[in-house]
Amino acid sequence: MTKTVQRVITALQEAFPDVDFAVAPLLAGRRPEEEQVCVRVPPTRLAGVMRFLYEDRRCRFEQLCDLTCVDYLNFPEATDRFGVTYALLSLTLGHRLWVKCFVNDPDPEVPSATGIWQGANWLEREVWDMFGVRFTGHPDLRRILTWEGFPAHPLRKDYPLRGRGERENYEVIHRDSA
């Protein structure tokens, strides 16, 4: 872990003493300077932590590089189903941090980060489209890659590779009835 990332972790633990961040590298057992540090944040505290990471001068994460989700359905040891992962980058301080937030069925909900990084807008729409994780406070949470009315969230692990949702299952619309 580099020094600046260490400072970020210390700042986080000072500001949120009641949260267990479970600091761990993304990829274990490699050279420390290449380590990608990941912290875990409960969904109820996510909005505050994100705001802090953006504003605090030891953190200054100006950019949300990536936002994605992992479905842990087929992992036997996993206790939670969806892990929403944020990849943050600070260009001024040159460090990165990964933030994970675990949510569960039936109503996976995470506070939206669009108020901090506008770029989260489409990334959150994509996660909603593909995984069905709702982002509360998102200004325009519509599907983005599939169409409105698509009945499933295709990147969930219980969505089959073939079969459901294939083209032949859809009703043919003729010119006269359209």
Added chain:
Amino acid sequence: MAREMVMDSTPEVLREYYRSVQSDLPTEEMVVNMGPQHPSTHGVLRMVLRTDGEMVQEAIPHLGYLHRCAEKIGESLQPFQYVPYTDRMDYVAGMNNNQTWALAIEKLAGLEVPPRAQAIRVIFAELNRIASHLVSVGSYGLDMGAFTPFLYCFREREMILDLFEATCGARLTYSYITPGGVTQDLPEGFVDRCREFLDYFEPKILEYNQLLSWNHIFVKRTSKVGVISLADALAWGLTGVCLRASGIRWDLRKVKPYDGYEKYDFEIPIGQPGGAPGVPQGVLVGDSWNRYFLRLLEMEQCVRIIRQALDQLPDGDVMAKKAKNIKLPDDEVYVETENPRGQMGFYVRGDGSTIPARVKARGPCFCNLSIATHVLRDILIADIPAIFGSIDVVMGDVDR
């Protein structure tokens, strides 16, 4: 206000002027559909424009026309089998996508890439960067009504594609850089042919500048149009040329070198205000002209890198040992590289088997395009191609 005064004023004054024209001539709001087959959308993007006369009040992009569920496919194939799918994401820069995927798998599985393979990768990634920027620059000229630069750019691109074809047999979807190295060694005489091309190509950049970049009409069409401030660029997750044009020196090849980029000497050009060397008067940092011009400056740097890589090309293997049937550990990795269009990232989650449990591709164009909702506001309809072409999106990368 005279036309000339309008053209030389700041974007705020310009906007105010257009508003005053609009208030003189109130028109009804009209919703116009643009795309998905419109030539200036460079692929299959559909935009719904809310217009008031010639002014665009709001543009709402609709994506997904090229969605192929590439991530889902990645979660059902071995890393090797997935390489051709990465070609088809940003199909103008296949080599760079291959490289990102290869680096992600190597980091996850702990493969060591031989030095010769690393140098070859750099050569091909940079050649592809030139080819990709040529497409971008040429078609941007086409969008702005200049037909000839397009032909010139494609003439040079053809030579790069010939080099690619001689090496891996493909001209667009290469699958040449794979986890562990590259699929085969360079063909006989490649180094000389490549040098020959670079000697031919380098003076051509000046030709493009004289033909297009400094053309009075082109400058007037693109300067002060679609200005993206640095704060906006960061907040919207812009990367690559679009971010650097807003005036920050941030390039992953320098910041976080991969595949031995630290061995090469090159510069990172950034957006310059009008009056700087080679920059016409009236150009602003972060406008469409700057985004366009950065691509040309980057091509010069690509040539520099390739020359050095050809000079230092080491001997040896081009593929890591034990690179087949890799077992991915129960771990996760996030790797990003500097693609021609920005930062390409792959997030891979292994689960102990040979097939990854989760593959996420962070396409640079997806984030770069998302700023369209913000920039395409209170502008003229004619400025849409100017802004859109300068952001340079490839829809295969947006929709994946």
